Each structure stands twice: as C-alpha cells, then as structure tokens.
Amino acid sequence: MTKFSDLNLSDKVLKAVAETGYDTPTPIQVGAIVPALEGRDVLGIAQTGTGKTAAFTLPMITLLGRGRARARMPRSLVLAPTRELAAQVAANFDAYAKYTKLSKALLIGGTSFKDQDKLIDKGVDVLIATPGRLLDHLERGKLILTDVKVMVVDEADRMLDMGFIPDIEEIFKRTPFTRQTLFFSATMAPEIERITNTFLSNPAKIEVARAATTNTNIKQGVVMFKGSSKPKEPAEKRDLLRQLIVAEGDACTNAIIFCNRKSDVDIVSKSLNKHGFNAAPIHGDLDQSHRTRTLEQFRDNELKILVASDVAARGLDIPAVTHVFNFDVPSHAEDYVHRIGRTGRAGRKGTAIMICTSRDEKNFADVESLVNEQIPRLDSPMGKAAPAAAAAATDDAPKTERPKRTRTRRKPAADDKPAADTAQQAAAQQQQEQPKDEAPREAKPRRERAPRQQTPREDTPREAAPQQQRNDNQRDNNQRDNNRGRGGRGNNNNNRHNDNKVVGLGDDTPAFIALSFADRAKV
C-alpha cells in the first residue's frame, strides 16, 4: 500500500505528517499529490472528509519549499467559501508546514485589515482567503497576485451556490496563467465545468466516491412529525428534539443540530439551554469573533451541542462528533449529505437523526432520492403520549419565538391525521415519485451529478419491493426502540468505542485540529 513516504513529499512535510500519526494517504491524497508535485493542474472531485485539505496543502508546502516571498506578492493562494473553512485550511497549513519557514496570511472578513495588511507587506508564501475579503484587498491595491505559482480553489461547488463564481473568475484573471491550479469540487455542475475548462490546463482528474451517504459509519434515521396544532407545532418540535437527544443517552457525547433558518438556530439554542442542555448557536449573523469562539468551545468539548445554520454544514471538521440532528430537512438535498458528514468522520461511528414535518415531505423525498436509499423511519419518542408531551412543551417557548402574527389559516381536515399516517403517506408518495427521475424536467443543472454517482449499488429500482423494505425498516425501528430502554443502541453498542479505529488522513482529523484557535494562532 502506498505510504506518504512514497510520494516525493519533502522531508519536512513528511516529518510533520508523521507526527499527526498517519502514514497512509487517502485515495484523493494519492491521486492529487503525485500530479501536483509534477507541477500539473489537478481537478479533484471529492467531498470533504476524504482528505482533500491535505491533498493540496502537502504538495503545496513541498513545492514552495524553496524560494521566498516578496512583499505584497504571495507565492500561492487558497480560496475557500466560508471563513471557518479558510481558518481550517490555515490550521492545516500551520501543522504541516511547522518544519518549514513558510509564512502565511489568513484573509477573511469580519476581522481587521490591519493585521492582514501587515503580513501581506512582509510578504507571504501562502495566502488563504475567502473571495470577498481577497478582492477587497486587491482593490485597495495592496496586494498583487502576479507572483502566484500555485492557486487552490476549494469547495468550488459551494462557491457556485454562494454566487462566488464571478469573483473566482476575477481572481483567476489576476494571477499569471503560468500558475499551477489545484481545483476541488464535490460536483461538476455546468458552470464549474466551464470554469475548469477555462482556467485549468490538461488537469489530472481525480474522483473519489461520495463521502457521506455511502459512509456506512453513519447510522441514519428520520422521525415523521406533526404538531397537535399549527401554533403548537414549533414548541412540540423542540420538545421532540430534546427527547431524541435524551433517547440517545450516553452515546451522544456531542452533537450538531442543523436548522434551515438563522432565526430557528437562535430559538432552538435558547430553548435547549432553557432546558438544561449545553448548547450555543452559530450562523452568519453572529460576529466573527463569536463564531470563532463558539467553534473553539465545541472543539474543546466545553460545548456539547452546536446549533448551526448551513454555515457549518460543509467542510467543518470537528473530530468525534457523535451525533447530527437535522431539526429541519434541508431544502437542498445536497446539504443533507454535507450536514450528516459532520459525523462519522475518519472511520468513527456517527448517528444522524432528522425531523421531518409534513411541510418537509417534498424536500425529504429529494433527500432520499439523492442518497438513493430509504432512510429508516424511527418511531417518535413522544409516541402516543403526544398530548402529555405537548403539555410539557408549554413551559418552553423562549420569548423571541412567540408568533407575532396570528394568521391562523386553517388547513384542510386531511392534515389532522396522526403523524404515523402522514409518515406512511410520505413514504408512499415518495415511492410514487421515484420513477419520474427520468422525466425530462427542464434541462437545468442539479442533475449533473447523476452520471457520476458511481456508488456500487447500481440503479436498483427502489419500487421493486417497496412493501418488503418498509417492513424491514419497521422491524429495525422496533428493535432500535427496545434497545433504547436500556440506554443502548443495540449490540454493536458494546464495540462502539473499541471499534473506532481512526483511519485515513481525513480532511483535518489529525489531533492538532482539536486545538483551540488560540493555540494555533502562533506565528
């Protein structure tokens, strides 16, 4: 088997890698490092958690090993979509470059220009940035990209989602075309394809299987939920969430809870705290220092529950997150994969539980169709005792979430069926909808990923034996529920920790990533 030491990386890099305790590169690392060291462009199609970050930082550090940066002319550039991701890349860089003299600067918004300017003036070997802040620096004329030898674009598909592609193009245009480009994306949407055709030259193409959904380390489940009434639903949903957390018992040592809206992130976080959970929110409206601090506490295990918007869905690497709860079904199915990918990292076990309301059913169907598997239905821990639970939920409700408007649009009676029925309807409906996957519904992107969904499970038509599957799931659920009584998760629970052999140099899994930002901030 290929080792890092077989890869022509510099001794200094190898030494730093060895100290992280890893010796075997992941497929994306092997695939990217070899051509990158030969000076070739690289197009990596891979999710986070596959070891992407090391796949570009290791060869970069090796390539930059000789030579020195001139003032205001960085020798390399890494672009990441969010500030947290950029900070994470910077932390990786620090760890792997510790035996080199390479300098770096992290250019992200929400922080002062002054320190960044100072570093740039001194000259940096590696610039790690979010596009907005980088362009800002460029427009102020303090930064010149004409000496960039290596440029990395990370999470390009997310950049696309966030409307950064014009910015990326602009930045590309300011770098010399002789540069080497390492480009990473989870998908190849047409727009991404266009960019790579324009700015990469004869790239080595590396594609690795989707990380999260095929990741059997992650145990998934969904609870179908309907409130006893429209106005009560939000509080009851939070109650359900609490019960789901409690039901996981000691197996849940820490968790990320994803909500679709920033407002709900705040509400859920407050509510959890009110009920004695150790939770804190993170989303884009909170100022950067707050975000950084919260993330740091979560990494340091001072914070048990991180309530997050999708700012934390992709790429963020916190080792050993045991649970992901989706308070809402993500409206982009793709995000589901990213969210649950925050757990079960680097060979560890993980659990991902989602709450699906009737309004989410369409999105849920999209999720199942994307991951191409049926997510096991879990019985609600509130069960038939819903009224009692609802009553208990009344002491909830932090002030901020009192419904402001009293628009009580009564829904048709059909909606008042018990949740179980709704769940079955959802399942049935979703099965009906399956075949339409072939329908020529507008020639828009989104589907671009279909051809390269190279998972080994073939195109088994799911409607082939739906009833059978449903029964199986039902049985599984019951079993699972029984096990819950003793606070366990079944037999494999015993091995839970023994089994957790950590494998592969996943994105940032090495121990240093668990260090606080303060600790890493040296240099």
Next chain:
DNA sequence: AAAAAAC
C-alpha cells in the same frame, strides 16, 4: 425560502 460572503 434561506444561507453564505466585503465594507
């Protein structure tokens, strides 16, 4: 319908 990112 919402999230992210520049001031």
